[in-house]
Amino acid sequence: MSGPDRGAVLSADGTYRYSLTRSWPVDESTTTDPLRSVAWVMLNPSIADAQVDDPTIRRVVGFTRRLGYRRAVVVNLYAYRATKPRMLDEVVATGGDPVGPDNDAMLDVVLSEAGLVVAAWGAHEGTQDRVVRLRGLAAAHGHRLHCLGRTKAGHPRHPLYLPLLAPLEPLP
Known part of the structure; x- marks a missing residue:
């Protein structure tokens, strides 16, 4: 079997990554509509791009x-590329x-094309406004958010x- 098709949409200067896509041929393990995707909504992008995967x-x-x-x-809730979530706070602090x-x-x-939306941003304070925005966009496309479990504080767990x-469950 060949490797996945890869794609990424970055800003012209590489500061932001707006999406990253991996797809593979339809085979016997594909049980859903082969044209549908899982939209994974995470906190912020790291180093992965069209050519490079990270863990x-x-x-x-x-x-x-x-x-x-x-x-x-x-x-992602935030498209700024950073290897550590605290770097988002530094970006805000500097305007x-x-x-x-x-x-x-x-x-x-992405949500308009998804068959499933999985929230996976982990626990990071200060995301509430972005989560409200995401929920509105998801609802506009008829989606309920799902996750792979929640933290003690109720945040969707990061998949790493x-x-x-890990079971998929609705995110309240």
């Missing part, structure tokens, strides 16, 4: 395949824009360290 992206692909889909599209000028438009497009058989 989180490899994990997302594993979960997506386990769920029977052939395409994973990763979008920068961690969301990105095209992020909500990309979220809208979860077992591959």
